[in-house]
Amino acid sequence: xxxxxxxxxxxxxxxxxxxxxxxxxxxxxxxxxxxxxxxxxxxxxxxxxxxxxxxxxxxxxxxxxxxxxxxxxxxxxxxxxxxxxxxxxxxxxxxxxxxxxxxxxxxxxxxxxxxxxxxxxxxxxxxxxxxxxxxxxxxxxxxxxxxxxxxxxxxxxxxxxxxxxxxxxxxxxxxxxxxxxxxxxxxxxxxxxxxxxxxx
Ligand SMILES: Cc1cc2nc3c(=O)[nH]c(=O)nc-3n(C[C@H](O)[C@H](O)[C@H](O)COP(=O)(O)O)c2cc1C
Numbered sequence: 001x002x003x004x005x006x007x008x009x010x011x012x013x014x015x016x017x018x019x020x021x022x023x024x025x026x027x028x029x030x031x032x033x034x035x036x037x038x039x040x041x042x043x044x045x046x047x048x049x050x051x052x053x054x055x056x057x058x059x060x061x062x063x064x065x066x067x068x069x070x071x072x073x074x075x076x077x078x079x080x081x082x083x084x085x086x087x088x089x090x091x092x093x094x095x096x097x098x099x100x101x102x103x104x105x106x107x108x109x110x111x112x113x114x115x116x117x118x119x120x121x122x123x124x125x126x127x128x129x130x131x132x133x134x135x136x137x138x139x140x141x142x143x144x145x146x147x148x149x150x151x152x153x154x155x156x157x158x159x160x161x162x163x164x165x166x167x168x169x170x171x172x173x174x175x176x177x178x179x180x181x182x183x184x185x186x187x188x189x190x191x192x193x194x195x196x197x198x199x200x
Pocket of ligand 1: 009010011013014015016017082083084085086087114115116117118119120149
């Protein structure tokens with residue numbers, strides 16, 4: 001079973017990337033998945049979606065090949081997103097325009113929202129309401145909101161670190177079980193995206 005962590009901030013040296021790598025390390029310590037990859041949207045490695053992607057442009061194909069391979073081989077995802085003006089960053093919306101059901105469909109995903117202050121709720125609502133329709137990613141009912149993220153999991157506040165570490169472990173374990181469960185759905189033969197390519 002493979003896990004891919006998508007770091008949704010397009011800032012270099014982002015807190016999203018720091019948290020993504022902390023979670024990757026923890027998944028490895030707990031031996032929850034065979035392989036864990038972090039796909040970092042820092043510095044916009046994916047250009048803005050344009051129509052030539054649907055026409056099978058060679059440039060897009062070459063650029064996306066390694067991303068598509070990693071995502072397709074994943075059984076679960078963690079989507080780490082900061083709150084930017086009450087929204088998820090544009091690079092993350094672009095990610096959901098580019099990748100679809102072949103890579104993400106019927107696979108569980110853990111939303112991890114971060115804020116340098118006391119925000120972080122809006123990105124959870126945004127992802128849950130508008131990022132899954134055609135790609136059929138399955139957000140699990142638990143999610144994480146990491147507030148005051150700059151000092152979190154740095155050793156500055158050991159009580160807080162203890163609480164969030166335990167909560168992260170709980171979510172990672174749940175995600176692992178959902179990944180086993182949803183593999184059964186994908187292998188059942190019930191999924192039919194040829195007849196029903198888009199969600200309603
Ligand atoms: C453009 C921009 C807008 C932001 N808007 C919000 C916001 O609406 N709510 C909030 O809690 N934090 C906001 N922040 C602060 C972020 O939560 C904080 O900078 C966080 O570390 C960003 O994550 P990143 O380092 O992964 O990009 C904003 C930051 C940026 C750069």
